[in-house]
Amino acid sequence: MDNSPRRPHAPESTEEPAIVTRTQRGGTATITLAGHLEWDTSGLVEQLREPAPVTIVDLSGLVWADSSLLSTLLHAQREVRREGRRLVLRGPLQPVVRRLFELTGTISYFTFT
Template structure:
């Protein structure tokens, strides 16, 4: 059986910020990729995690659940989680239909996300 992911997940450590960049179509098949990124963010425990969703063209409840779980863990540890957009219309719709966007700090500026104290 041949399997190819329709998404990529890249992690980068900056001075105070752990950045997770997600691209493509994210559904249940990419849970392992996302879990590895979340685990690394938890391990490094930098004060801020930025999740760049600006290149995500599709997302389902799996991504949303992972984001909400990470938000809860960050909040309980006194760390900040920031979502970076702008969001593709299908991702915006997922947040809109579920009413969950209000839980997150969101910015469309990568520069501002990297300087989390400005948000």
């Protein structure tokens, strides 16, 4: 019998982690997310740290995300606004990702295209 402690909220997912890519065209950076984003947003954070006048985060390929995505985007939005830049989220959003924004009441805090 295994009596080792279990992490009750640790995902038991076998899904591949999110893929984060960035392209730059002129003054616009596009960061594209695909797959499942659970806990580890370090790839997104790294890409958001490279400033551009306009940053588009394409969420259309993201099939699942948790509050770590929302926290990262809210922090980025505050930084971008303070620096006079723009952060735009691109969809369409998968239902579970849309629900994350709707349930937290943060959907109106962002600009979506």
